[in-house]
Amino acid sequence: MTAFSEELKSHTASAHEHAEQAGFVTELLNGKMEASQVAAMLVQNYVIYQALESALDANPDPRLAPFADPALMRVEALEKDLAVHYGEDWERRLAAGELHVTPGAKAYADELAAIGPGSTTYLMAHHYVRYLGDLSGGQIISALVQRHYDLGPEGLNFYAFEGIGKIKPYKDSYRSHLDEADFSDVEKQEILHHAEVAFETNRQVFVDLMEHYLKLDRGLHVVEQGVELPVVVNQRS
Numbered sequence: 001m002t003a004f005s006e007e008l009k010s011h012t013a014s015a016h017e018h019a020e021q022a023g024f025v026t027e028l029l030n031g032k033m034e035a036s037q038v039a040a041m042l043v044q045n046y047v048i049y050q051a052l053e054s055a056l057d058a059n060p061d062p063r064l065a066p067f068a069d070p071a072l073m074r075v076e077a078l079e080k081d082l083a084v085h086y087g088e089d090w091e092r093r094l095a096a097g098e099l100h101v102t103p104g105a106k107a108y109a110d111e112l113a114a115i116g117p118g119s120t121t122y123l124m125a126h127h128y129v130r131y132l133g134d135l136s137g138g139q140i141i142s143a144l145v146q147r148h149y150d151l152g153p154e155g156l157n158f159y160a161f162e163g164i165g166k167i168k169p170y171k172d173s174y175r176s177h178l179d180e181a182d183f184s185d186v187e188k189q190e191i192l193h194h195a196e197v198a199f200e201t202n203r204q205v206f207v208d209l210m211e212h213y214l215k216l217d218r219g220l221h222v223v224e225q226g227v228e229l230p231v232v233v234n235q236r237s
Contacts, residue, residue, distance in 0.1 A: 004188055005175035008128065011192045015199035016133075022206035024213070029141065031148030037213060038145050039085035042158060043094070044105040044205050046078040051109035052130060055116025059123055066177040067124070071163030072131050084155035102208030108201050121187050125194030129202065132174060134159070135167050 027033055028041070053075050056068050082090040086099060093099050116123045142159035145151055153160065164170045183191065 003175075003179045004181075004183070005178040007188075008178065008192060008195060012129070012195050012199060015196045019199045019203035019206070020137075022203050022210070024206040024210040027210070029144045029148075031144075033149075033213065035145075035149035035151055037209070038149060038151060039082075039155075040100065040209060040213075042078060042081050042085065043099050044102055044209065045074070045158060046082060046094075047101050047105045047109045048112070048205075049074045049078060049130070051112035052116065052126060055112050055123055056127070058117035059120060061120040063181050063183070064120060064123065064127075066181070067127055067131075067174070069164070071161065074134070074158055077157035077160065080157045081155050100212055102205055102212060104201070104204035104208040108205065111201075121183070121190035122194045124181075124183075125191045126198050128178070128191075129195050129198040132171060133202075135161060135164075135171055139167070 024037075024041075028037055053073055056064065082094075086093060090099065094101075112126065116126070138159035138161070142153070142156045146153065146156065161167070161170075
């Protein structure tokens with residue numbers, strides 16, 4: 001019998017690949033954007049992880065306990081990153097709408113807040129997609145954006161999992177917990193479905209980021225040409 005962790009990996013492989021090929025991701029990691037777009041991505045992550053970790057705290061199902069490791073939690077790390085990129089008043093700026101939150105990130109956070117506290121299968125799927133994805137690709141992302149955009153690690157705490165030890169053994173342990181968790185066959189099917197959708201939800205955030213970037217890029221280009229715009233174009237964030 002195929003282990004559930006293997007089934008989950010294979011079931012979501014196509015959706016995972018599709019999400020990774022989003023234009024924003026490839027352009028950013030190829031060094032074709034600006035450092036401001038790394039910061040913009042971190043804003044979206046903050047909104048999403050704040051909702052995800054609040055939902056984890058509110059969900060009482062003991063089957064989630066092996067996965068709710070404080071060393072994985074990202075909100076505190078993201079708070080440090082946003083202070084580096086946007087200054088100590090970043091919370092005020094975010095609340096005032098000065099830092100752009102994409103429609104996809106807002107919808108994702110709203111969904112996590114509405115469904116996560118009451119649905120273990122939903123929350124398990126999104127926990128798997130988000131945290132295991134961060135552990136798998138985070139080190140590469142951090143290295144590439146530091147190289148391309150002359151950023152230091154002090155603004156990329158999101159990708160640093162200092163409390164978990166070596167990443168591969170930790171991921172192996174995570175998958176073992178998945179295989180040992182007492183999920184029924186029906187619940188496993190729900191997790192498979194939610195995980196597949198989660199990758200598309202994450203992809204939408206990248207699509208929105210690219211659309212916002214291109215809009216700002218066009219607006220700034222028009223300003224440089226000396227054409228008066230009908231609306232004020234904010235600085236890229």
